[in-house]
Amino acid sequence: MKTKLSLAVTLALVSAGLLSGCSDDKESAGEASTLSYIPADSPYFMASSDTMPEQEAFDLFQRMQPMASLESDLDELRDTLPELEDDKVQHALGALLIAMGEELVGVESLEDVHALGLKMSPQVAFYGLGILPVLRMQLQDEEAFRETLQRILTKAEIHPTTATTNGTDYWVLTPEAPVKAILAIIDQQLLISVVPQDASDELLAQVLGNDLPDSNLEDSGALAELEQRHDFTPYGAGEVDFSRLLNELSSPSHAGTQALMDAVEAEQLDLSACQADIDRITSRFPGLVMGMREYNQDRMEMNVILETDEEIVSDLRALTTQVPGLGSTEGIASIGMGLNLPLLLQTVQQYAQQVRQNPFSCDELQDLNSAWSEINTAMNNPATMMIGSALSGLRARIDSLTMTNGEPSGSGILTLASPNPMGLVTTASAFVPELGALELEPGGDAKQIESMMLPPETPALHAAMSNNAIALGADISDPASLQEALEAPASEQDLLLHGHLTSEFYHSLADVMEQVSSDEVSASDIDVVRQYADIYKNMEYWLRVDDAGVEMSFSAELE
Template sequence: MRKTLLLLLLLAAIAAAGTWWYLGRDRIDPDAPLAFVPADTPFVFASTNPPPPAAIAQWEAQMAAMGEVYANQFADLRAMLADKPDSDPRLLAVLDAIEGEFAGKTPMQAYTDLGLSMQAQMAVYGLGLLPVARIELADAAKMHAFLGRLADAAGDLANAADIDGAATWTYAPPEAPLAGLIAIVGDHLVISLLPRTADRAVQRQILGLDRPARSLADSRGLHALNREFGYIDFVSGYIDSARLLDATTGEPDAIQAAFLAAIGLTKPSLDATCRGEFAALAAAWPRMSFGYTALDARHAAARGVIETRTDIAQALMKLRAPMPGLPAVDGDTLVHFGLSLKLAALPEVVHGFAKQAGDAPWQCDALKPLNDGFAQARQAATNPGLFMAAPVFRGFHIALTKLTLGEGGLPEDIAAVLTLGSDNPAALLGLAQSVAPQIAGAGLVPDGEVRALPPLPNQPIDAPLHAAMSEHTLALSLGEGEQTRLARALQSNAAEQPLLVIGASARFYTLLADLMARQAADLPADADAETRAKLEALNTRMAREADTLRTVYANLFQRMDMRIEFTERGIELHQTVDLP
């Protein structure tokens, strides 16, 4: 009996722990920004947890190195606005006040003096179509004092008011129907727009004084999205097509009605045909989502997904083809770019979409151009050149390892690998030989062996050429020692079939900065004073932009890679960043 009782107690404890874990794992502070986001918002980009401490430390170090860059960018903005003949002196006064607030401070000092925190959570979301940003404050009093000083500098461009305990500042000329809104509501900074004639109920809703009946914190919708797509609990978001359509075409809510009244417009109505066809489009492309999939002190990864109807996704996946040359990319690669597409399947896919449009043409006037677009695409897909290229080409990839620029910005030395994918590399080789007949003497066969090639006609750089060939790949290298990459370039992973890849290291942007600095205009000896002044200003700006490019990219990342691919969900974008 005692053993039975102990067993029952143990099972009850396990059940209680499981219930606590399931219900409490996504628990959100009732005053977190996500608690102010309507559960049915059309769009949101928000944090569900603070960033990892290691990532915060990395960001603080990056900000410390960027102080001069931020100051220069702010000075350029101020100068650009001041040069405009219709520039508003009140706006310039605000910019001068901001500059005075931050002068002599590091970016982190300025950040802290504003009452902000790197651990703060945030949300950017839609109240219908109205975007609202809500950010946690570490010290609301500091932000309140800062905004008060800016309002004093702005004169009648700013209007301060208390709305049921919320400190608000609106920025706009007195005659404007809409104003930019900045407010402190509790420990939150709120940024949005506000109609001048909005009643108190609309004001309270925008400020979040009146919360939604059901929030995204209540529904845990963002947490569910994160689990579905593998996003970590940091920052993620989505745009919901059906909700966005409803907000655009449905009956105006109180906020939308206030905006329409302020600008003197009425909301256009859609007839049943247009409403149905737009709804069909929304169902075909229901949602776009995005979020981080990894984040620490040295690495970040993000994913974006444009979801499509299942039949659309399956049709697009017919275009997938293995990307050639990717294994040749490593830490020494300056920049690389690749495209893979199964051209042989393109006519079938295009004809399928065009047939759907032809069998049931769009009737709504706003969508009728789609009928012509699909008809033109179908005609283009019957191009004889496409049918000639389809058996020969299914992808290319080029990776640049070395680039040395000489006088005038022209390359003096280069090292690169070009890889071509084909279902018939022999035909591809024949095409290459027709362009450069001397390739024929190299004896290339699909055995993976590296062979030296004679120089090509009009080859701009004196560098050794090599080539290798496999059953589905032809790879060529240019540059001393670059042939050692050809064996890897011939490898192909059937699981990696992106449509597009592109990546670069910070060193590549340093090269671009050097090139930009060399483009400074020469000052003609006979130039008048005005021309010389303009050229000197241009040269100074280009030199500063080159320095900014070096500083920014050297501190932001070591290398960045991105790929776009067709998957069973639709169209996906993946980005990885290696941090300094």
């Protein structure tokens, strides 16, 4: 449901401080840093070590959030709520979103946020006690937040029970389940966790923070090391350690893991026969790290890295190819990729052979043995070889998007990188004979493609060739621009995939949507697209080979 997504985004933005850093304020006497609650050997964590000033965080929130449509979203969700009555989970989620959204209506200043008991730049941590999840967030005003929370729960018709352990009160949100969601407000912090229904006082003391771990993330310096290693800002970073996680599932070292597994009647993984296989996998794929390399008033960049060993990094880097223009933000939008398909096939064959010669031995990992065999078979086919020998990457660039004679239309350039452009033309000529008849040559002038196979309303198509690529242009004003596209430099980064979307693209898309008659497109849908156009100057996303592994990233430049 679009409205739920839009409203959820708004709610997420109002708590943007979850990844925007700790509070400027020093911890009051006796109040522990959130990092001190995180065990140094936690299998996963996400936390921040420094701050964005609250007013800056609020200004950023105001620039990004779609508040203009919040009330209309709430009205639409209220109309939809009766349709969700048969699904208790969906209905409860809808009611909760409405209740939370209603608290945000009228929030126009940092003081309004504080009146709800919230901080725009709170001290935050999400982490595992073993596999048991815990979320902590610093509050601005404990009593004000209690009142806000009570209003939200009452409106959403959620009626928690109360419980006490070691003199600390907390709420139980799901009293009848094997595991229960609990919520507590302690020392100016909101705590949310999931614990077994019969959790011991000792375990609850650790969850609630009455008992701190002997070795914690603050003392270990692991977060600072992670930020430095990947050039992350101090406004939020984390990791999932695959070895710790698998070991915790097979041989629990924390009482929280065992208690949670017992509560859901999950059998402890017997990985004793798999330990060599597990070590083999985790040595090659140590974990997942995430953070932000930029987070300011003008631009933000979010990064997730799947860590691999040096051999895999080297093999992946060898797969990348030089594609003219790949990585640039020319045009109103683009999508492109660079991949050496023949070498990819060789690499897959190499890894598949390693698995055949040294298969995973334990029963739980037999699917990995067959998966490598299936991947190898799927890739080793004539079509892959035919395409791979002639095509090593592409970039599709959109220069304009309009409505022509009642149909969406546009202009742009498709660049096809190839180690053998003439061979690529020969292959493509099997489908478009007119392309072969153009007699393209490297460095030659662009030529128009005239084909009876194309619909009459098809815009003018031109083609040009270089020593390592072919460019096809649709409805371009100057065919000579194809040569510029062929000569465009490739990115110095080892990109596998790159794309971008500009403000102009969203404006054009909204104009097209307004002229397309469709029951699936509403005025509010178009309004959301226009808000994106007003908020974002440029958005980029990419997949590249990083020194540490494979990096998946997204960046947004604000208007």
